[in-house]
Amino acid sequence: MIVGTRSLVLSNDSLWMNLAVPITVEGDMGSYSTLQSIYAIQHHGGAELPYTFGGSYVVDPILWLLPKGGKSGAEHSFYDNWIQSISVLLPDGFAPMGGAYFISEAVAAFSYIGPFVVAAGYALLLILMERNKRRWYCAYLAFTASIGLLFVKTIFGNAFKLFAVQMIFLSIFIVGRRLKIIAARLLKPDLGHPELLGADLQPGDNTPTYGPSCP
Numbered sequence: 001m002i003v004g005t006r007s008l009v010l011s012n013d014s015l016w017m018n019l020a021v022p023i024t025v026e027g028d029m030g031s032y033s034t035l036q037s038i039y040a041i042q043h044h045g046g047a048e049l050p051y052t053f054g055g056s057y058v059v060d061p062i063l064w065l066l067p068k069g070g071k072s073g074a075e076h077s078f079y080d081n082w083i084q085s086i087s088v089l090l091p092d093g094f095a096p097m098g099g100a101y102f103i104s105e106a107v108a109a110f111s112y113i114g115p116f117v118v119a120a121g122y123a124l125l126l127i128l129m130e131r132n133k134r135r136w137y138c139a140y141l142a143f144t145a146s147i148g149l150l151f152v153k154t155i156f157g158n159a160f161k162l163f164a165v166q167m168i169f170l171s172i173f174i175v176g177r178r179l180k181i182i183a184a185r186l187l188k189p190d191l192g193h194p195e196l197l198g199a200d201l202q203p204g205d206n207t208p209t210y211g212p213s214c215p
Contacts, residue, residue, distance in 0.1 A: 029099025030153055036094055037107040040086035050085050052078035052109045057118075061160035077157060082108040102152045122151060138174060142166035 007018035040049060055078035063077045087094045102122075106114035126148065133140040146163035147156075 026099065026153070029095070029097045030101030030104075032097060033095040033099065034101050034104040034107065036090055037082075037086065037104045038112075040089050041107070041111060044086075044089045050081055051111060052082055052105075054109050056082075056105055056109060057156050060155075060157035061164075064157035064161040065164060079105055079108060079155060079157070100154050102156075105156060138170045139167065142170055 003019060003022055006022070007015055010018045012018075013021075060077040060079055083094050102118065103115045106118035108114070110117055129136070129140055129143050129148065142163050146166060147159045150159045150162070
């Protein structure tokens with residue numbers, strides 16, 4: 001619907017062209033970096049390349065959260081080391097049109113088997129979050145708006161950084177709300193107004209519920 005609305009508003013090309021370009025351009029940019037990673041393995045000996053062996057999914061997220069002298073720590077990450085190493089082997093620069101795709105990072109981790117391993121792990125993570133979305137409500141909201149939405153088209157360290165930032169703000173909000181409830185109960189234990197605290201009263205129920213919180 002979003003792409004269709006954009007296509008109706010634009011008038012520079014035909015309707016079908018406006019519908020196709022956003023999808024094909026995103027696909028081209030993302031798939032090109034994947035093709036370059038595979039090209040480096042095929043034409044320059046995969047055994048000699050600095051595979052990350054999963055380091056970009058464990059160490060890189062931490063580096064993305066650590067700024068260093070005005071430069072992101074991600075510039076010294078496992079995945080950045082892979083990019084720099086294969087860039088000298090490519091006929092053009094790595095991802096010259098920009099963009100990212102998760103298969104490129106997966107290939108950098110475990111060569112040809114990488115996409116299968118990473119895709120399976122991501123599927124299990126989605127299932128875990130979906131089954132526990134009521135217990136981990138705060139984490140579920142942050143996950144859905146970051147890793148759950150952006151994993152396939154951005155570097156994992158960057159997606160995790162967005163997840164961490166949202167978790168911090170959601171946690172501050174939840175803690176502030178809880179402190180407000182506790183303060184109200186301490187000051188006026190018998191004259192509380194749950195509707196002022198954001199509580200929800202069910203029909204026929206005199207006990208307020210304050211909604212889910214972070215685990």
